[in-house]
Amino acid sequence: MSGFDIFAIVLVLLVIVTLVAGVKTVPQGYDWTIERFGKYTQTLSPGLNLIVPYFDRVGRKINMMEQVIDIPEQEVITKDNATVTVDGVAFYQVFDAAKASYEVSNLTQAITVLTMTNIRSVMGAMDLDQVLSHRDEINERLLRVVDAAVSPWGLKVNRIEIKDIVPPADLVEAMGRQMKAERVKRADILAAEGQRQSEILRAEGAKQGQILQAEGRKEAAFRDAEARERSAEAEAKATQMVSDAISKGDVAALNYFIADKYIKAFGQLADSPNQKIIMLPIEATSILGSLAGIGEIAKATFGESAASAAAAARRGSVPTTGATPPVVPPRQG
């Protein structure tokens, strides 16, 4: 084998080795740093890249995707001396692969420790109640502080979330009791208020009822009085009319009215199916007897006008006083 043979074979091998060393395919989501003689020179972005073999070599392969790290559990003493156990998560993303590679060593540990100490300082300045209720505010403050601190490392903390805040068991139990007492108090107050309201309503109802009743009575009394007035008026008018009629006409008309009413009343008594024996008080019969007497007196008094009165009575088919009812008993004085 001649020297040229060997040279040709070695040349091919050299080219192949050089190509293999010089062609770098960086996957998406990563950036590779290149060190020339150990010193950073450039960053390879995803895709096909060429480096100069022999001088350059790949330094760090940095993950450029957003990553999450667990912030381990730690105990934090709040401003009011309650010891709570806290853990969380932090999301970060590398934006500058060179800085993330060379400005900090052990990136994730640095972020973790930084976040833990800041959790302590932020939550240590708050009361337990605040810590439990202001989680958003804690996250926000943590994010600002930690993000500012990691910025020289070419990365950004996008989010820090406190996962769990666990107060000691006895404190949790006390908080539970406090809450329960509060609810019971509210329930009691509500019940008392309900009772008060219902009693007020009931009393008001009763008051209203009484008022209405009194008003009803008042109204009724008014109307009764009015009715009495009206009936008195009517009576007076009727009496007036009767007396007018008598003064104008025959006294026999009066007798007619009385007799008519008497007969009607007596007829009613006689009609009664279970009352065949009729008892009449003495006074009644004597009144009836007196009627005829009154007629005689009237005749004598109004002597000359009696004829005209009788004529008027005939026109009106009114019987004269002499026609006394047949049921009048004979006993009269």
Added chain:
Amino acid sequence: MTDMFVSLGTWNWLIFGFILMALEVLAPGIFLFWLGLAALLVGLISFTVVISWQIQLVMFAVFAAAAVPVWRRLARPNLDASTSPFLNKRTEALLGREFTLEKPIVDGNGTMRIGDTVWRVAGPDTPAGTRVKVVQVDGVNLTVATA
């Protein structure tokens, strides 16, 4: 084996070239592809011109080495095109967009809320509430100017 290799003659280069290209598909890294290309080229040349195997080997090495600069000049822009150019480049995606400052920029530095996180920005001193535009990004640092 050697007999077969010798008897095939220049066909060896073509066979070798296609095998390399097939291997490239199985184990992507691009360099096997160039080697295959160089092998095919040597095969085609040795069909027309009679040259010794040593010269063929040297030609193969030269073609393979030359493929790299040729590829860099010709094929690179097309090969690198992506439908999501801002993948893993969140700051570049912000370039040219406008936002409202939540807090003022004092002494050239301030913060700005974008999405649900807070970015530190640099720029001329501006009061809060101003519309600003991202004009430059460098890693995690945004430079803004009044829009």
